Amino acid sequence: MSLSGKGVADRGGATRRNPAFRGVGIPTLAEPIAVVKSERERLDMSTKRPVSSTDDSTPFPHPTKGSGMVFVPHTRVTFGGTFGAVSTAVEQWSFRFNLNGVATPDTPGALANVLKDAWQTHLAARCRSRVRLTQVKVANINAEGKYAGATPPGIWTGDIAATGADNTLVPNQVALAISLTTGLRGPSSRGRFYLPLPVYSADTDGRLDAASVNTMRTAAVAFLDAVNLAASNATPLSSRKVGILSRNGTNPQVTGVRVGKVPDTMRSRRRSMLEEHSAHSRARLMVTAAELQARWGVTPHAALHGACLLAAHPDLRITSGRRTPERNRAVGGVQGSFHLRGRALDFAGSRGTLAAALRTARCQRVSCGCTGPEEAIDEGDHLHVAW
Ligand SMILES: [Zn+2]
C-alpha cells in the first residue's frame, strides 16, 4: 500500500494560541528541527483558501499545477497505520513531514527503519493502544516535485501497537496537533502534524490539562530530535533536518514545537469510517391513545385498545373510526354499527398481520374492568374491532 500523506497542514499555529500557555511550546532543542509543509498546503495558502480536510486525492501534485513554484529537493517522510487490528481496521491515519537537505540519501530504507524506532521510542506511549504503526515511507523528491533519480522510496512495514491506555469511548478522529515553528515569521514558515488518538488527562473544561500538554510537547521534541539524528546518520555528507518547505523556495529548519490544550481532529484519514446506521423501519412511530381519540373520534376505552393493538402490530393501519350516519351508509356499514358510537376501529394490513392482530384483539384487556372486544371480525380486507 502507499500512503499519500496529508498530515502536515498549518494555519493552525496561529489559531491555537493561548496566553496561558504561550512559551510552553518552545523547547530547547539539541539541534534545530525542520518540517516541510505538504504540497497541498502550499497550494492552499497560495490561493488563500482555507485548508480543506481530507479530500486530498492527488498523491503528489506537480508544483506547476498551483503556483508554478520550484521545489527545493527534499525527503518526504510519511508515518501511517490503522486504528485497531490491521486485519479488521476500517480506518487509517497518517501524518508526514519533510527533511531538508539533499534529496538523494544513500539508504532511504534504512532511514525508514530508524524512523520507525523513533516513533516506538518517543510517541508510541503517547497514543492510545488502538493506534498501530504499519508503515514508514521515505521518499526523495527532486526540484520538479517527483521522486528523485533512481532511488526508490524506502519503506518500512510492520505492525507496532501504541502503548498508551485506551478508552474506546474516544472516537478515532481525536488527534493532537503538533505545531512546528521556525525562526521565520508567517504561516508559510510553520507546519504541523497530527498525532492520532493522544493519551491525555482533561481538565473540567474538556481541554488537555497542563501536565498532559507538557508531556506531549516533551515527547514531540524528543521524537523530532531522534528524526534529525537518524537523518544525519543516514547521510553523513549532509545534515538533513525536519524543515518547512516555504513558498519562497526556502527550507528553514524547525526550531520550535508547540502543543495546545485543545484536542484536534485527524485530518489525514485515508478512508472514511465505516458507517452503520440504526434504522427505524416500522410503518410509523408509536401512536398514543389520546392521538387515536383525537384523530378517529373514538372513546377513550376504544382508543386505548387501538393504541395497544398498534403497538403489538406496528404494520397495522387504521382505516376507519367514528362515523356519522351518512358516512356509515356511504361505506356500507351495518345499522347500529359500533362505529356510530365511536367504539369501533377498522385496521388494514397484510393477511398475516390481520390474522395475528385478530388473535391479539380477542384476548386483549386494558383495564381491570375490561371484558375484551364486543366484536372482533376479520372482514377479509380489514379487521373490525369494537369495544
Ligand atoms: Zn376493553
Ligand SMILES: [Zn+2]
Ligand atoms: Zn368496522
